[in-house]
Amino acid sequence: MEGTKIQTAQQAFDYLGQGWATGNFQPFIDMLALEVMFWLPVGQQRDTSFGYEDKQQLIARLQARKDRGDRLIFSTPDLVTSNDTTVTFEFESQGIIRNQPFTGRNVVSFDINGDKIAGVREYFGDIDE
Numbered sequence: 001m002e003g004t005k006i007q008t009a010q011q012a013f014d015y016l017g018q019g020w021a022t023g024n025f026q027p028f029i030d031m032l033a034l035e036v037m038f039w040l041p042v043g044q045q046r047d048t049s050f051g052y053e054d055k056q057q058l059i060a061r062l063q064a065r066k067d068r069g070d071r072l073i074f075s076t077p078d079l080v081t082s083n084d085t086t087v088t089f090e091f092e093s094q095g096i097i098r099n100q101p102f103t104g105r106n107v108v109s110f111d112i113n114g115d116k117i118a119g120v121r122e123y124f125g126d127i128d129e
Contacts, residue, residue, distance in 0.1 A: 009087030009110045017074035023066040033116035071095045
């Protein structure tokens with residue numbers, strides 16, 4: 001089961017990276033469970049975490065990224081860790097967010113339930129000024 005969980009998370013990571021690179025998040029969206037939680041502990045609202053409890057809110061967030069032209073290229077993860085339910089990837093990314101250059105050290109964690117993603121946590125670096 002451990003291998004399957006990591007394989008599922010790796011596929012989700014690959015699809016998320018493809019979505020950021022191309023704007024096509026559909027393969028990643030297809031991996032989301034019907035009930036999925038999304039947490040972003042930092043971001044534009046600095047030091048204020050937020051979460052989406054509704055899959056449609058997460059999909060709308062991804063669509064907004066696509067529509068804005070936000071694009072990132074993910075490096076190959078240099079660290080992958082896991083426990084009974086969660087797989088975490090540490091990696092670098094660079095690209096454009098809100099028409100600003102972005103380079104960051106990032107962590108994305110996926111909570112796995114069967115072959116679906118039941119939770120996503122993103123920790124992304126600061127947008128360059």
